[in-house]
Amino acid sequence: MASVEVKQVHKVYQRDTQKVAVLDNLSLTIPQGEFVALMGPSGSGKTTLLNLIGGIDQPTSGDVVVAGTNIAKMSGAALAKWRSTTIGYIFQMYNLIPVLNAEQNVELPLMLVKMSGAERKKRAKFALDLVGLGDRTRHYPRQLSGGQEQRVAIARALVTDPKVLLADEPTGDLDRKSADDVLALLTRLNKEFGKTIVMVTHDPHAAERATRTVHLDKGTLS
Amino acid sequence: MxxxxxxxxxxxxxxxxxxxxxxxxxxxxxxxxxxxxxxxxxxxxxxxSTGRDDNTIVLRKGADSEISSGLSRDQVQILRASPEIATGPDGRPLVTADLVVVTNKDRLGQAGSSNITVRGVDPSAGEVRGNVKMIEGRMFTPGTDEVIVGRRIAPRFKDCKVGDRIRFQQREFTVVGHFSAGGSAFESEVWGDVEVLAPAVQRANTFQTVVFRLRDPAQFEAFKKRIEADPRLQVQAQRERGFFMAxxxxxxxxxxxxxxxxxxxxxxxxxxxxxxxxxxxxxxxxxxxxxxxxxxxxxxxxxxxxxxxxxxxxxxxxxxxxxxxxxxxxxxxxxxxxxxxxxxxxxxxxxxxxxxxxxxxxxxxxxxxxxxxxxxxxxxxxxxxxxxx
Structure with a gap:
């Protein structure tokens, strides 16, 4: 069963008076439980495609079906709700909230679902244990290394048990050792927990961890 | 959420x-x-706080302040005889006919001068107003050239200490006490016997207001109607608190x-x-x-x-x-x-x-x-x- 289906998608951005086509009639199917690496030169449309799959942006035309829902024409509010239950997003710069500690950062997505405080804490602790940071719950982002921050971000992405994990250059800001740890974690989430993962990367070493690599160039698959 | x-x-x-x-x-x-x-x-x-709700103040018709009001001795006598006026424990009517004049005095501790209000009152004025208390010295003796000074201006003007002599026009008065009056404007005034102060400031037969306590405050409207309709008086009556609030x-x-x-x-x-x-x-x-x-x-x-x-x-x-x-x-x-x-x-x-x-x-x-x-x-x-x- 397909987890992600991108069908004949066009994405055009308006820059001043100029229209710039970023994705051009792109179609892509990702089955459930696949770990896909999206590669390509800068400006090829990798992040745009990831944002379309994650419901952060919407296509100019075409359909994007994720976990059985066509999100191409969803309203902003409906998309926000959909994202909170279906997608886990991992950013290159981790994007943790600096004033909240690791546990509170991981708890954030759970604020969007009806759940007791105790249950929230329990789940956050479980997610942090899973990424190997069960002993860092009270640490603030500034007290963690880059690799640890990214692992907290991964815990935050998976705490709601989403069907799809999207990662935008998750190792782009990490040293080799930390990058390997993060990639090992993503591989485990894919293999052990059956998560569908779509990862944008420039790094061939990172792409090797994926089960499939898709190359983009000038808005089309190459 | x-x-x-x-x-x-x-x-x-x-x-x-x-x-x-x-x-x-x-x-x-x-x-x-x-x-x-x-x-x-x-x-x-x-x-x-200068006025009381159960007190009635009577002014000349058309006057909008005490100093723009004027009542003759005859008018005052008619008002004093009103049967609606309450009496004090000593059996005397709770009424005061006030003379209000403004005089310029030197300030204490700073250059320049300012106006202060001098009020000639009946000896029962303290009782009519209800909240007048001597905080230093004593009350003036009726019929003498004694005055008392409100506590708020006592430290702000010259010749206002107890024992000082203070001049109003042609005559000197002795300050015999300082009084408080519940934080009201009376605390910014000098009070003396109206019958002694009036000739000193050449106002022997003119008063500004008559203030009295009604026997039954609920009778205010009826009383007001009666005296305002009296052709000998040509006055207006107001509740004292309402008047000072205005x-x-x-x-x-x-x-x-x-x-x-x-x-x-x-x-x-x-x-x-x-x-x-x-x-x-x-x-x-x-x-x-x-x-x-x-x-x-x-x-x-x-x-x-x-x-x-x-x-x-x-x-x-x-x-x-x-x-x-x-x-x-x-x-x-x-x-x-x-x-x-x-x-x-x-x-x-x-x-x-x-x-x-x-x-x-x-x-x-x-x-x-x-x-x-x-x-x-x-x-x-x-x-x-x-x-x-």
């Missing part, structure tokens, strides 16, 4: 300098606002308008200060806000969150403003009472209502100042904001 309040609280505490300067801007505005209200409240309290209106309105004017100007500055702080805070947290939106928080939740943050700073400003304004409470100042053109001393009174108004004013500043920054935060284009703006 709401973004946890702790997020805003921590962010506010995380930038103490920006938070404090913004809160101070709002606080100073609130302090000025409360100060103006305290001044107006103090002035109003001094005049309102006297305070011009000044309190002026102070409130002036205070509001200054507050509005400062408020505009504080508003921009709050907006600027919030725009800066949001500018620095573009990616953070985008992350919250990506996680699934709605634009409305983001907007409410930043409005709360602005309100939090404003509440801090409001509290700071109240703290800054509190020390003026109880400070005695004086101004010219526009209805008598003489000095009226009063105490700044920071009322709970004024503090509440100050806090509400601060929150309104926070609400308005935070609205557009919060709106901007909630309307970010996600894909662009994630790249850092």
């Amino acid at each position: 709401a973004i946890p309040f702790e997020y805003n609280l921590r962010n506010v505490m995380n930038r103490p300098v920006a938070t404090f300067t913004t809160a101070l801007g709002i606080g100073l505005t609130v302090a000025i606002f409360i100060g103006a209200l305290a001044l107006a409240a103090g002035f109003r309290a001094a005049l309102v 006297q305070s209106e011009t000044f309190t309105t002026l102070i409130t308008v002036l205070g509001t004017f200054i507050t509005v100007i400062m408020g505009v500055g504080a508003l921009f200060g709050a907006a600027n702080t919030m725009f800066a805070a949001i500018g620095a947290r573009t990616r953070e806000i985008a992350t919250l939106l990506v996680l699934g928080f709605s634009p409305f939740a983001v907007m409410i969150s930043f409005m709360l943050e602005s309100l939090l700073i404003a509440a801090l400003g409001g509290a700071l403003g109240i703290l800054l304004a509190l020390p003026v409470n109880g400070i005695t100042s004086s101004t010219t009472n526009f209805s008598s053109f003489s000095e009226l001393a009063f105490q700044f009174t920071v009322t709970p209502e004024a503090m509440m108004s100050g806090m509400i004013f601060a929150l309104v500043l926070g609400l308005v100042g935070g609205f557009f920054p919060a709106l901007r935060a909630s309307r970010q284009t996600l894909s662009r904001a994630l790249r850092g703006g």
Whole structure:
């Protein structure tokens, strides 16, 4: 069963008076439980495609079906709700909230679902244990290394048990050792927990961890 | 679902300098606002407490203040004989025919002079007013050249100490006591026996007002109707408290308008200060806000969150403003009472209502100042904001 289906998608951005086509009639199917690496030169449309799959942006035309829902024409509010239950997003710069500690950062997505405080804490602790940071719950982002921050971000992405994990250059800001740890974690989430993962990367070493690599160039698959 | 309040609280505490300067801007505005209200409240309290609800004041028809009123001895005698007047424990009617004159006296401890009100009263005036107490010395002896001085002006004018001799036109009087009168305007006056003071100031057969206690205060309207219809009198009757309250209106309105004017100007500055702080805070947290939106928080939740943050700073400003304004409470100042053109001393009174108004004013500043920054935060284009703006 397909987890992600991108069908004949066009994405055009308006820059001043100029229209710039970023994705051009792109179609892509990702089955459930696949770990896909999206590669390509800068400006090829990798992040745009990831944002379309994650419901952060919407296509100019075409359909994007994720976990059985066509999100191409969803309203902003409906998309926000959909994202909170279906997608886990991992950013290159981790994007943790600096004033909240690791546990509170991981708890954030759970604020969007009806759940007791105790249950929230329990789940956050479980997610942090899973990424190997069960002993860092009270640490603030500034007290963690880059690799640890990214692992907290991964815990935050998976705490709601989403069907799809999207990662935008998750190792782009990490040293080799930390990058390997993060990639090992993503591989485990894919293999052990059956998560569908779509990862944008420039790094061939990172792409090797994926089960499939898709190359983009000038808005089309190459 | 709401973004946890702790997020805003921590962010506010995380930038103490920006938070404090913004809160101070709002606080100073609130302090000025409360100060103006305290001044107006103090002035109003001094005049309102001057009158009693169960006392009736009679003035010449058409007079709008004591000094513009004039009653002849004949009129006063007719009024004194009114059967509706209550009697005191000693069996004497609770009535006083007052002579009110304004005289210029040198100030004590500073250059220049100012007008003070000299009131000639009946010996029963203290009882009629009810709240007059001697705090130093004694009451003047009827029929003698003795006067007593209100406690608020006693330390502010020359020749007002107990034992001093004070001159009114051709005659010198001896100050024999200082009195309090429940914080009312009487505390800014000099009182003496009307029958001794009147000839000294060449007003032997003229009085300004007659004030008395009604046997049954509920009979006020009937009494008013009767004496105002009496062709011999040509007078008007008012409840004493209502009369003095009306006297305070011009000044309190002026102070409130002036205070509001200054507050509005400062408020505009504080508003921009709050907006600027919030725009800066949001500018620095573009990616953070985008992350919250990506996680699934709605634009409305983001907007409410930043409005709360602005309100939090404003509440801090409001509290700071109240703290800054509190020390003026109880400070005695004086101004010219526009209805008598003489000095009226009063105490700044920071009322709970004024503090509440100050806090509400601060929150309104926070609400308005935070609205557009919060709106901007909630309307970010996600894909662009994630790249850092």
